[in-house]
Amino acid sequence: MALVVGVVLVAGGLWAWRVSGLVDKEIRARYGALPEVESSRLLLRAPVPQDAVAVAATIDAEMLARNGWTKRTARVLVKAVASGHPTPGLLVFESWSDGTLVGCATVHPSNSDASSRTLGWWIGPRHRRAGYASEAVAALVEAIHDAGFTIIEIGTAESNLAVQRICARIGATEVDRRAQPLPNGSVVPGIWYEHRRATADMP
Template sequence: MFPTWRIAAAKAEFQHRPRRATIGLAGWIALLGFPAAVIGVAATAVFPSAATELIVGVWLLIVVATVLVAVWLWVWRVSELASKESSARYDVLRDIETSRLTLRRPAPKDAVPLEATIDDAMLASNGWTERNGRALIKAVGRGRPTPGLLVIESRSDATVIGGATVHPGDDQTSFASIGWWIGPSHRRAGYASEAVAALVDAIHDTGYTSVEIGTNESNLAVQRICDKIGATEKDRRPQPLPDGSTVPGIWYEHHRVVTEPT
């Protein structure tokens, strides 16, 4: 009846704002209930001699239809508002270009080439399950990509070589956290360093004062990139991963260096 993303938005509304969700749904039922009651009264008046069972059946049908339509309209409204809020929060970056790469929002046509960049090594290093990967690709193909997802594309031949994620902090101005991956056929060519450096600069350009990067203590490649772009170690703490495991994590922080005018 509804795409899964609309259902998820409605579920999240009830989980995080139960009072507002209940009032909103009740409002839709009340809004539709009045005209539905008028229809029910009119039907009863038109057929006064109808059997009691028929009258009860008509009223039951009206009540059920009213509730179902109200729920449908409420879920649609909540999911639309959630989508707009998400876009306002996450879609703060314009396309980013480097000498060799473009970082941009994904389109449905990117689903297949992006899937080719997700292999066992990528899943393991990010703590993803195969289900996480399939869900991400399915969302891209449906035109509803994960908020904050970017594809990394080669400028020379428009090949999708990887992806990146940007997650704003709660106040949307102090910090954002990022992650990234490069597909198996394009690794060890310096693409990750190039993409991350440009992404961090672009995030600062939008007004974020710091960018956070978390990684496993054993992931030396990410640590080298953090050192290369000038990120400093912030702290070390256990890092929960999407696959349910927890690893010893290092959290880096990058601040833009502001040069005082002379």
């Protein structure tokens, strides 16, 4: 009887492992992981478990408030990095000069179009107002288009002038204004932008 139970448990474990593998494969296919992206000062790459503490250091009260995150949202993200199974679409910004992490980004499938991606980002408190966000976003936009995605969507609160300036700098166009629900349960007036790669056929 013990042998039968053992076989059932092993079989169940193998089945769960196989299903988990299929789910991971499906998620990877849906998110379409980007290759490493380089800019003049930064390497934009997928996080590894050793990054967990540094990722946590990029998340302070200002970041939580601006993005409408809760502390639990942050804990879940950091714990996922530490476990080796980071949130799909998460990237970290590593400084070429000293290897420190200055910020992070998320690149997610858009709800509206399979050829679109939604881009978000944040910079840690020690590295703000140094131009890292503009540099990283410009490099990411180029890489996302190179990966075959026609449209990049960026959403922000009407009060977030820094993101609006970056959108203007990279040539993103405002396409909508609507209420935006946030993870902490609040709802803010939001602005949505689109960035489309210019082609020879476009003016």
